[in-house]
Amino acid sequence: MNYIKHLNGVFRQFSKDSRLNPSHVSLYMALFQCWNQNRFPESFQVDREETMTHAKIGSRTTYHRCLNNLNDWGYISYLPSHSRFKGSRIMMPIFGTTAGQLLDNPETSVGPAVVPYININKHNKTLNKLSRESKPKNEHDVVEFFKLNKWPLSEGVKFYNHYQGVGWKVGGKCMIEDWMATARNWMLRARELKKESALVGRSNKKLTADYLDIETNKNYGEPL
Template sequence: MNYIFHLTGFYDKIQEDNRLNPTHISLYLALFQFWNLNRFRNPISISRNEMMKLSKISAFGTYHKCIKELQEFGYIEYIPSFNPYKGSLVNLFSFDNSEAIQNLNMKRIKKQTASEQVANRMRIKIDTGSEQALIPSINSTNSLNNKQLKDNDHSRIFDEENLLLKKKNRSIEIPPNISEVEMYFLEKDSTKFEAERFFNHYESNGWLVGGKSKMKNWEAAARNWLLNTKKFNNTSNSSSFANGVELKPNHLNATTNKSYRDEL
């Protein structure tokens, strides 16, 4: 079915039909969009909320009036389900052929046997699932939306994994950049000066741990460096002060009774 010829035939038909108003046309085009997504197979499964949103109809009464009149005027066949968890069925007629073929299609749909109608309803039921749905109907539009959501989730997970991989690679890159080292030391409440001391020390020995083993993780070495620095500072402070009083080195203390005649 050529949808361009169909729409051309539809507009040729409504041009002479004074019974239609813009709301009828808007609703029909919304139905046509669902028909298009269903590859022009009849019937299509619809829900009131989806059709009202797509056709920009805000009143329930207007929607029901228009869809019933579209059926009365010969544009569609509407089969309501009267079930909030099951979509209603709609058959659309083709307008891209001659009027005789068009009337034949209308008669063929109207003369469907009871068994064919049951088979169509069973096919829709199988497509939509036997359990209660969270939304009134499951159709091509919903499937496309679900696929897009899944693709977005996969993309988000892929981006998060890339960020973790980049962070891991940054930690094991030897030698690191001096700016990365400075930033890491600042995050640990240290100073840029201490970061430069760390960087210059390991840069001079080829980034070896203990002068022997090649460093695998500079962040771990930086943490050990900071621990040793704090330990050294605490030891120095405890030897220079006692009870809050600064102690002078013994070799600098001079006594008044020292004899300068003694040999050194």
């Protein structure tokens, strides 16, 4: 992940977004620093108190409001945890580079992160043909965008039908500023939910196996 291009891209977006205030920007930079320290994984866990300290935000209300705003406006994907023992997770859409996210595996990396060379000129020319407005011109634009990001075309249709049905608004209130950023957020959430579903499935399978693992050859003559 080219963080210089990413930061240039996201600050260009910041300069055009009148909804942002200094707390939004400082929180985003605190999250970016955490993402950087973890070597730009697909998602990472955040500690609220530590993030508030880095962002110079003293109020939990302000912290959660800004976090939800950044999520709703497509700058991050916020995956809250409802467990006191498990922190919330953040996913960061890429700005200023390719539409897909280049991942680095922190568990297997032993040296500096190496980003392979990718010729993105052709990819960017295709993206420039698509609408970069608050909503796409038609369903075809959405399906083409999902296709370029190597996602099932059916997901593009679902995305289009969902937001077409709610008038291209987030939470039924705020108009979408950049439908492509919202689409990337949709993809990140879908990927994370798929992983969580797989983990739950394996856990349930193990619990079922343990529950059924009973001893049938018992000696009922022995005392309890």
